[in-house]
Amino acid sequence: ENPFRTRILEVFSRDGKGNLTFEDFLDLLSVFSEQAPRDIKVFYAFKIYDFDGDQHIGPADIETALRLLTHNELSPEEVAQVCEKAVEEADVDGDGKLSYMEFEHVILRAPDFLSTFHIRL
Numbered sequence: 001e002n003p004f005r006t007r008i009l010e011v012f013s014r015d016g017k018g019n020l021t022f023e024d025f026l027d028l029l030s031v032f033s034e035q036a037p038r039d040i041k042v043f044y045a046f047k048i049y050d051f052d053g054d055q056h057i058g059p060a061d062i063e064t065a066l067r068l069l070t071h072n073e074l075s076p077e078e079v080a081q082v083c084e085k086a087v088e089e090a091d092v093d094g095d096g097k098l099s100y101m102e103f104e105h106v107i108l109r110a111p112d113f114l115s116t117f118h119i120r121l
Helices: 003-011 024-031 038-049 059-070 076-090 100-109
Strands: none
Touching: 003 024, 003 038, 024 038, 038 059, 038 100, 059 076, 076 100
């Protein structure tokens, strides 16, 4: 089961609450298809990770993602270390959060991004 399922539904629903219309569902399928352009996939990946919707991925967003991915199995200290390291490695302008461009730079270097950001039908 995808730990981001609720967040994905929120991002793709017009009401922002996860209630998909048929058109929303088709948009979701389009973005997660293997044929979707890389730029579109990166755009939606950013929206999915930007949990607070502030147009940046900050430590709180990374913490939320980590907790979802690890099912809350990391200690608070481990979470803080991972968040700090992630921001440190990707934050080019030093503002303590990742802009879309910084996120895009990191995600496009991930060798498995395109192969994992899709739905197998």
